[in-house]
Amino acid sequence: MLRRRLCTALLTVLLAACSNGANGAAPPTSLATDQTLRFPIQHDVSTLDPAMIDTEAEAAIAQNIFDGLLKFDSNLNISPDIATALPTVSTDGATYTFKLRQDVIFSNGDKVTSKDVLYSWNRAAAMQGPYAVNLSAIMGYDHVASNQATGAALEALLEKNDPAVTMSGLTASDAYTVVVKLTGAAGWFESAIAQPAVAGMIVDQNVVKGNFENWSSKPETLVGTGAYKMSAHAADQSLDFSSLPEWWGRPKPTLSKIHVDVVADPAGALAKYEAGAFDIYGYAAYGPAAADVARIQAKASEKAQLVLEVKNKTYFVSFNMVADAKRPAGGPFTLDQGKASHDLRLAFSLSIDRAKLAKDLCADIACIPATGGVIPKGLAGYLGDGNDPLAVFDAVRARSLLLAADPTGTKSKNLVYVYDPENPFNEPAAKLLQAQWLQNLGLSVGLQAVPHTRFITERLRGTYVLSRDGWAADYDHPQDWFDNLWGQAAGCPDTSCTTGYDTKAYDQLLARADTEPLNAAIPDYKMLSRQLIDDVAYIPLFYTVNPFLFKPYVLGAGSNNMFDFWWNQIQITSH
Template sequence: MTPASVRYLKALCVGGVAILVAIACGNPTPQSSNLASNQTLTFPILADFGTLDPAVSDAETDQEIQQNMFDGLVKFDNNLNVVPDIAASMPTVSSDGKTYTFKLRTDVTFSNGDKVTSKDVLYSWNRSAAMQGAYATNLSAIEGYDKVSKNTASGAALEALLEKNDPSVTLTGLTAPDASTVMVKLANPAGWFLPAIALSGSTGEIVDVNAVKQDFDNWWTNPATAIGTGPFKMTSRVPKQSVDFAAVSNWWGSPKPTLTKVHLDVSVTDPSTAITKYEQGGYDVYGYGGYSNMPVADIKRIQATSNESSQLLLQPKVRSYWVSFNMVHDAKRTAAGPFLLANGQSAHDLRMAFALAVDKAKLVTVVCQDIVCTQATGGLIVKGLTGYLGDGQDPLAKFDAAQAKTLLKSADPDGTKTKGLTYTYDPENSLNKPTAEFLQSQWHDNLGVDVAIQPVSHSQFIKGRLKGQYVLSRDGWQADYNHPQDWYDNLWGHVVGCPDSGCSTGYDTKAYDDLLDKADTESGDQANADYKALAQMLINDVVYIPLYYSKGAFLFKPYVKGAGTNNFSDFHWNEIQILSH
């Protein structure tokens, strides 16, 4: 999964995290009697859409918009539980945990009036599995996925295969006994299946087969065919300039939209410029559309002097950052380096030395200025999510320069192993460069090791890291849904389509894979215990250096009612109202 994607840099509403601002996930919005006559919400988005096609989208901005255009069978409520959406009720599940039967609501329509049937569900999920976008593995528990994932057809050729239900692009575990029933048979029990398909802006969402057939790859670009079941529909789009959405009249869901229009400004690409325009009254909201990484300087200015200080919200995210070691050297992974898993105790001690040599608490102060991040002390899974180890429970988060020096001296007495090392990062995120500089100084001051730092453009960086081209590199993940499988499969598991089992690091052991397979078929306490054991394996093998958990920053005009955010970046327009002002 590309870290540019939401799988690395974003997540949506899922269980287990406290909501700090009341919005999102379908919570009814009481109608205000003091509404403005103009119910238009305006805000900037950081970049134009890559795609709004649920089968292949993976960028934060794209998926944020999609959750207002499309729905899935299930979703997350305001208590962050999986609840029915297009489905009339929660599915019945067979005693062996492998067959899920969904009954669909009979009143759901697409924005063009087409009625939603089980045929649309089968088409949407088969199409998503065959197109193999970044989130296709959310459907990987379904029987027949392995076969469909090998599809190489695209465009009109793939559409033709889907049209005739060709076996090569048909999930055998997906059937429709009638127009309002969908049966899903899993290859094995999977406790993470429902959270995965509840992820909004992703492969579990349903598209209109009649609309998609108009232009298989580009249907979403045209307001006439950008058809979904959500409360808003696209009405106009000027690439790199603006996009407009209108509320769907007689929308089947709840709460009904109060806003009549949402205007997205795509022309501003600089955060500080967008903040200035917000302060001048040009926007109603700042922080949506990929803008939540507000520059620290702007935050401090607003907190200290701006009239907008009361409109500022700092919100913890479900995103972690850490340092990855390259741990495998083979034909696919070319970086080699001194941290290889195959080099045994010596390499282990070097990894631990580099971890203990970093004062992570100081990093939060120096890099984040104690504002936009907090120290990661409870493992890679952030606080509030299932799988969080607890405050201070990750020994890799400790700082011990003396012990670091002792380990280094034992593992590399003459300094040859750690000579000429480079830490590679992508500079697009404003925190990545100062983090790299801080790490460089820490390893120099506390280990006496000189590590070069190398910025690489984001797209090149991601490709290079997945190919094992970097000995030390920036790494990060933001949860997709509240299940440890989202982390342990997607980052180090063998089920994902990475060049190696370990994606960024190459880390892979039989013990890890075997326990992961077991955990993925379980649910409840037993699964959680096994995922916790997987976390301990990563700690024991010093697979990462934990750095920080990130925060987002938002600005909301006081007349915008119902707007806000939570840890999972849920921005549901149908819950927002513009008050008189």
């Protein structure tokens, strides 16, 4: 599965699944009469169509409007949603049979049947939005993904089940049974379709076909199966949502209304929170700045309202590791140079003091040192605190390795670290790395800022010797990391691959791990991590952290590594 969503958003957050309500706490003695939750977002949503959603803020809202066959619960376990139970899986792992609940309805009263599942998934595959590849394991996906029809023309093809937009592996044996045949066993398939708000969610064809491209932009036609529906939208100002008291799911919503204000300035949003205009600040990937968090931590009255959480993003440095005719960078770090290049890569990694980096860059608030592998703490495949030897700071050994690998200094001369400056953390991080390489290795590494779009394109072509890199998990499964970043599955060495890293051992182990159920696959994915570590395929830097503020009277709100807790889990107590 190949999807290039690199870490370009503002740094955001999470240490483990969090909630402002303590486990085992006594239930509230009384609920507030006004069950309205208020919070800010930084920018208005561009779309709430699951086939086209791209941003964290859009997904954070849409997850309360739409459902899929499966979902991640608050602890990131996969559980049934519209399906009655987890699917029955064939012995070869390639066929999934889902039984649907027969009491699920859209917010307009239309019943959900298997026809809606087929329509929704075929539509998402044909539209090729940012998360369409979540469906890529289904037989016939590649054929549908090549479709060129859009808008009304695409709807016409979908309505007549045209083979051009119909995945051959997606069928319905009756109104409440969906059978999915994959191209082969894919242990990650359930995780991919459970990702909230995006391609695996179910939409109502009866509504969508009336305004194929804009149905999700109007409250009256934004129809889903979730506990909430949109009631008003003032562009670039606010969004309002109301609960569906007779919603089919559990728990039934206590909050009757959600009011979301668009507030572009984080300081302005914080001021409104502190003045009582917002009940939460931090939902939808929008929270207070690190400097404001430091001030809050110093105030006893507000510190209790603050939660810091490690998120799903890792920042690291990549090398160009392959020299061939299609990769122009070359450089001293390529695998064909053997032990010398290995030790040079290791020297660059060991020379970084990540504790100092996190303090200087993030004030120990917006990030923490990445010491447990490329996958962040709290997600499946994390190696454990301190278990990535590439994250050790050892300036003495780093200098020794450098001297042995490059005794004349010619290999490491005139190296340049390339980054995209649009993210406000990338340039400070680049300067801090430059300073540490100078102090701890004695090397003067140049810096080059390249506009983001050009940066990503050139980096994936193997244009840079040394560059900023990162990944944000789409769903909680190691496959989302290892398939997208290294090896043949990612297109390495020469197609859309930053490092070019591709070994036979990596490809063989990844192919096996991707077919296995998650519990069986975790040891194999951790072995893949060890292969990357042994080959020094990256320099770990930090995991991102997000701050949340919750008023004391808000119960049930919180977040895990991947998403905010649903609105129907939240209650407002008397205050």
